[in-house]
Amino acid sequence: xxxxxxxxxxxxxxxxxxxxxxxxxxxxxxxxxxxxxxxxxxxxxxxxxxxxxxxxxxxxxxxxxxxxxxxxxxxxxxxxxxxxxxxxxxxxxxxxxxxxxxxxxxxxxxxxxxxxxxxxxxxxxxxxxxxxxxxxxxxxxxxxxxxxxxxxxxxxxxxxxxxxxxxxxxxxxxxxxxxxxxxxxxxxxxxxxxxxxxxxxxxxxxxxxxxxxxxxxxxxxxxx
Numbered sequence: 001x002x003x004x005x006x007x008x009x010x011x012x013x014x015x016x017x018x019x020x021x022x023x024x025x026x027x028x029x030x031x032x033x034x035x036x037x038x039x040x041x042x043x044x045x046x047x048x049x050x051x052x053x054x055x056x057x058x059x060x061x062x063x064x065x066x067x068x069x070x071x072x073x074x075x076x077x078x079x080x081x082x083x084x085x086x087x088x089x090x091x092x093x094x095x096x097x098x099x100x101x102x103x104x105x106x107x108x109x110x111x112x113x114x115x116x117x118x119x120x121x122x123x124x125x126x127x128x129x130x131x132x133x134x135x136x137x138x139x140x141x142x143x144x145x146x147x148x149x150x151x152x153x154x155x156x157x158x159x160x161x162x163x164x165x166x167x168x169x170x171x172x173x174x175x176x177x178x179x180x181x182x183x184x185x186x187x188x189x190x191x192x193x194x195x196x197x198x199x200x201x202x203x204x205x206x207x208x209x210x211x212x213x214x215x216x217x218x219x220x221x222x223x224x
Contacts, residue, residue: 015057033071034075068095092131097144099125100145107158112209125166130170157207168217171217172221186221189217
């Protein structure tokens with residue numbers, strides 16, 4: 001109730017245990033979750049696991065990754081579950097938003113110079129985004145990320161970088177459409193990349209690595 005940061009300061013070990021308990025419970029109840037996907041008690045379990053995934057602490061937030069992968073796989077594995085995919089879309093839209101938030105680097109960190117643990121964590125987040133595609137479809141996920149980028153770009157360049165990073169996994173899987181908003185983003189990237197950075201400030205350091213991620217994104221979007 002006082003925010004995730006305060007909760008981690010107050011009782012990180014307690015949150016770690018809560019996360020483990022709920023994730024293990026969720027893993028045991030996957031068949032029940034699929035069968036009773038509209039049950040409020042089932043949804044409560046998913047909401048708690050979602051909040052754990054969104055905690056700004058890598059050790060805790062990474063615990064549910066395998067659960068979300070397994071749930072997406074199980075939902076899509078059986079033909080009779082097609083009619084139920086819609087019931088899981090809301091939670092996976094939220095999970096995709098969580099993925100983008102967790103991909104956002106601290107303003108004092110550079111993802112291209114980060115330690116192996118940070119790089120591996122971001123790569124696992126990309127895998128989590130790909131799990132969301134199983135439920136949402138790539139085109140729907142792409143639209144969601146682009147809308148989130150549009151809404152959040154005023155919050156800073158590091159927010160843009162996180163969206164660019166997620167789009168490296170989502171964009172290539174989406175259907176190339178002439179009317180997609182992605183074209184506007186593609187056209188905006190070369191001017192961003194060509195900006196000259198002179199002053200040695202935190203903001204310019206963030207812009208520097210954002211330019212690198214923008215180049216990587218363009219490389220992944222070669223089909224577009």
